[in-house]
Amino acid sequence: MSPAPPTRSPLSFAAVDLGASSGRVMVGTAGPGVLELREAHRFPNRPVRAGGTLYWDVLGLYRGVLDGLREAGRAAPRGRLASVGVDSWAVDHGLLDASGALLGNPVHYRDGRTAGAAKRAAAVLPPEELYAATGLQYQPFNTLHQLVAARGTPAMEAARRLLLIPDLIAYWLTGEAGTELTNASTTQLVDPRTGDWARPVAEAFGVDLSLFPPLRRPGDPAGELLGEVLEECGLDGPVPVTAVGSHDTASAVAGVPAQSGRAFAYIATGTWSLAGVELEAPVLTEDSRAANFTNELGVDGTVRYLRNIMGLWLLQECLRSWEAEGLAPDLGALLREAARAPALRSVVDAGDPVFLPPGRMPARIAEACRRTGQPVPRDPAGTVRCVLDSLALAHRRAVSDARRLSGREVEVVHIVGGGARNELLCQLTADACGLPVVAGPAEAAAFGNVLVQARAAGAVRGDLAALRSLLRATQPLRHHEPMGDQAAWRRAEAAVCG
Ligand code: ADP
Ligand code: LRH
Numbered sequence: 001m002s003p004a005p006p007t008r009s010p011l012s013f014a015a016v017d018l019g020a021s022s023g024r025v026m027v028g029t030a031g032p033g034v035l036e037l038r039e040a041h042r043f044p045n046r047p048v049r050a051g052g053t054l055y056w057d058v059l060g061l062y063r064g065v066l067d068g069l070r071e072a073g074r075a076a077p078r079g080r081l082a083s084v085g086v087d088s089w090a091v092d093h094g095l096l097d098a099s100g101a102l103l104g105n106p107v108h109y110r111d112g113r114t115a116g117a118a119k120r121a122a123a124v125l126p127p128e129e130l131y132a133a134t135g136l137q138y139q140p141f142n143t144l145h146q147l148v149a150a151r152g153t154p155a156m157e158a159a160r161r162l163l164l165i166p167d168l169i170a171y172w173l174t175g176e177a178g179t180e181l182t183n184a185s186t187t188q189l190v191d192p193r194t195g196d197w198a199r200p201v202a203e204a205f206g207v208d209l210s211l212f213p214p215l216r217r218p219g220d221p222a223g224e225l226l227g228e229v230l231e232e233c234g235l236d237g238p239v240p241v242t243a244v245g246s247h248d249t250a251s252a253v254a255g256v257p258a259q260s261g262r263a264f265a266y267i268a269t270g271t272w273s274l275a276g277v278e279l280e281a282p283v284l285t286e287d288s289r290a291a292n293f294t295n296e297l298g299v300d301g302t303v304r305y306l307r308n309i310m311g312l313w314l315l316q317e318c319l320r321s322w323e324a325e326g327l328a329p330d331l332g333a334l335l336r337e338a339a340r341a342p343a344l345r346s347v348v349d350a351g352d353p354v355f356l357p358p359g360r361m362p363a364r365i366a367e368a369c370r371r372t373g374q375p376v377p378r379d380p381a382g383t384v385r386c387v388l389d390s391l392a393l394a395h396r397r398a399v400s401d402a403r404r405l406s407g408r409e410v411e412v413v414h415i416v417g418g419g420a421r422n423e424l425l426c427q428l429t430a431d432a433c434g435l436p437v438v439a440g441p442a443e444a445a446a447f448g449n450v451l452v453q454a455r456a457a458g459a460v461r462g463d464l465a466a467l468r469s470l471l472r473a474t475q476p477l478r479h480h481e482p483m484g485d486q487a488a489w490r491r492a493e494a495a496v497c498g
Pocket of ligand 2 (some may be wrong): 020088089090091109240247248249271272274308
């Protein structure tokens with residue numbers, strides 16, 4: 001797409017950002033030298049288990065999006081939204097029938113239906129060949145594994161269209177269907193070298209690629225809000241929808257306030273920690289596959305070369321368990337206590353898929369400590385310290401593996417996402433990596449979403465480096481210098497990795 005001619009005054013954009021723990025609609029105002037972000041509406045994302053399956057409450061989320069767009073219109077100067085962009089977590093999708101109706105609730109990637117799917121997939125195509133063709137990490141929940149698990153189900157038989165979650169929301173908003181590329185790259189059906197479908201892979205697995213509407217890229221037009229949506233949200237039309245990095249991690253990486261010329265790694269920490277480097281081309285080596293690094297596509301043709309780490313999910317699930325026990329935990333107080341708890345007393349492998357499903361997290365962490373002959377945390381603050389030390393250790397390993405496997409230097413680590421608000425985690429990450437950490441913005445995905453829209457609308461100009469300079473110039477960031485003893489982290493790493 002050629003960019004729109006530059007605008008003279010700043011414009012306002014709505015960024016719909018659906019995370020696994022909360023959804024939000026943010027209003028971003030952007031223009032030359034101007035970038036501001038305000039929260040219009042935030043709503044919890046609470047999955048529902050029904051009939052033995054874990055689902056997303058997708059209509060509840062869509063309700064939140066509509067409420068948010070109404071608030072966004074009220075919050076925008078003169079009530080005008082120049083455009084709307086949608087991003088969400090990856091891999092999951094809705095199936096539509098021939099009339100365009102949704103065939104059942106989208107299934108949560110943490111649902112157990114994919115157990116055994118990877119084994120069946122390996123019988124179709126050896127993992128080495130699948131990695132060489134798609135560069136995607138092994139995760140039980142990759143869309144391809146979900147499709148293998150769903151083969152032959154009545155819903156799959158009736159499906160005429162498959163829409164990834166942000167594409168589904170955009171479809172309901174506009175009536176137009178597309179498949180945004182950064183998120184498509186998490187399906188395991190895209191070739192990261194070409195940015196097009198990996199047709200031989202789809203063929204081998206009998207996946208009908210015509211289920212997916214045509215690919216679109218961040219910055220492409222994606223329709224206009226339907227009349228019924230304008231009316232429901234009290235907005236004056238026309239309001240265009242613009243494709244953004246619709247994978248939340250792609251938008252978050254676009255929203256990393258990196259300084260031009262300073263080699264950086266990023267860690268997008270929310271429900272997951274996604275830690276890696278930005279590259280121009282994928283790394284498809286056997287070493288990379290063995291280290292379970294992924295090559296997901298980013299904004300402006302970049303490659304997000306990264307590893308998935310369990311992230312603050314570990315903490316979210318501990319809090320949920322303690323609440324269920326009637327403990328009413330306070331995150332701020334727990335973090336203060338955890339900061340005083342002994343360092344590196346016990347660490348678990350924060351990349352271990354045993355932590356993927358929901359439930360009993362403090363008990364599962366205790367079991368992992370027991371299994372590895374380490375002291376079991378005695379109280380919630382001890383468990384929180386174990387989680388944060390373990391995350392920092394996993395961040396250290398991911399940054400050092402990303403360096404080794406990509407051959408890239410790393411001078412600074414940027415932490416973005418909700419975890420950037422966790423000062424203890426950011427300091428421990430600096431200590432563990434032995435590198436300076438720059439923390440913020442916490443809403444990097446919304447910033448990345450807004451910046452891509454703003455550039456498409458002509459409100460800001462330039463490449464990713466220019467967009468990031470605008471972020472640096474306008475947003476407050478926190479700096480953490482590495483402290484303490486690297487030897488202690490090396491010992492902890494040896495204890496976890498053997
Ligand atoms: P997602 O987009 O995956 O839903 P977020 O990026 O919103 O996740 O991050 C949510 C996490 O951020 C929370 O689970 C919490 O651990 C952390 N967080 C949010 N606010 C704070 C805060 N004020 N202090 C410490 N941690 C915070
Ligand atoms: C983070 C995220 C991550 C995916 C996971 C399913 O929200 O999109 O990048 O691996 O969710």
